[in-house]
Amino acid sequence: MDWTGFLPIGRFSQLSRLSLKALRLYDQMGLLRPAYVDPESGYRYYTMSQAREAQFIRQLRRLDMPLSDIRQVLDTPNPTERAALMDEYWSGVEERVAEGRRRVVRLHQLLKGKEKLMGFEVKVKEVPTQPVVSIKEAVFVDRLDPFLLEAFSQLEGHLGQHSIPAAGPRMAIYHGEVNEEQDGPVEACIPVERPVAADGRIRVRELDGGPVAYTAITRPLLSFPEILSAYEAVHDWIGEHGHKTAGPPREVYTANAKTAAPGTPVCEITWPIP
Numbered sequence: 001m002d003w004t005g006f007l008p009i010g011r012f013s014q015l016s017r018l019s020l021k022a023l024r025l026y027d028q029m030g031l032l033r034p035a036y037v038d039p040e041s042g043y044r045y046y047t048m049s050q051a052r053e054a055q056f057i058r059q060l061r062r063l064d065m066p067l068s069d070i071r072q073v074l075d076t077p078n079p080t081e082r083a084a085l086m087d088e089y090w091s092g093v094e095e096r097v098a099e100g101r102r103r104v105v106r107l108h109q110l111l112k113g114k115e116k117l118m119g120f121e122v123k124v125k126e127v128p129t130q131p132v133v134s135i136k137e138a139v140f141v142d143r144l145d146p147f148l149l150e151a152f153s154q155l156e157g158h159l160g161q162h163s164i165p166a167a168g169p170r171m172a173i174y175h176g177e178v179n180e181e182q183d184g185p186v187e188a189c190i191p192v193e194r195p196v197a198a199d200g201r202i203r204v205r206e207l208d209g210g211p212v213a214y215t216a217i218t219r220p221l222l223s224f225p226e227i228l229s230a231y232e233a234v235h236d237w238i239g240e241h242g243h244k245t246a247g248p249p250r251e252v253y254t255a256n257a258k259t260a261a262p263g264t265p266v267c268e269i270t271w272p273i274p
Helices: 009-016 020-029 048-062 067-074 079-111 141-161 228-240
Strands: 006-008 044-047 123-127 130-137 171-174 186-191 203-207 210-217 250-253 267-272
Touching: 006 009, 009 020, 009 044, 009 048, 020 044, 020 067, 044 048, 048 067, 067 079, 079 228, 130 141, 141 186, 210 228, 228 267
Parallel strands: none
Antiparallel strands: 006 044, 123 210, 130 186, 130 203, 171 186, 171 250, 210 267, 250 267
16 A cells, blocks of 8 residues: 555644544544554544644634534535634534623622622513614724714704604624623614614614613613623523514613713613514
């Protein structure tokens, strides 16, 4: 047999930076089979062309992707579909990390005595499908308040130019986590009675209606990270009552936080459910 281009398992292990144990396991699972197995000794041989796939598997394992998921990725020949599977897995990782981050923030608040063990009253209501004008942008938490103030001002100015009144309170839709490391994006919205022409970064679209789980909060809980406890309460209530989320969460600003009387609810944390 011509051994040109073949690497014994030990050399391939060094090249791929996968342990001998891992290579034997991946062979058993069909993830990375040797190019040749000596029928007498059972010794495994690989080729240089397999090094790239070995590195691909190694990188996926560094993301803690389960071997069953890696096999699904490897069994998918289309690169676009492979990328979609990896993105789907990573979205789940980010969701779990975000959930853990919310819980850690709340624990720190409890340890510092900044948050009482309070209960949030979560209810369900129907909201109508509503045309909105909106501005959507990626922002980190330190830019969140300035972005919302500027966006709402621009949206209200646009409505004023077209003599169209707002048909409901301002709201912000969080299409992704917003903190020191993640930038949403965030969509500032104002409901309108009828559609108006779009202009530049101002979009006009229909916001889906349907049931939402929500809780009302007062001014002290409106700031970050205090507001995360309200999000956690609604999210936990949804799971505990057998529901699933059906869209990104929204903050509906029901009153002016600067002028509202103490104890008056100023915002509703709402989460669409099926």
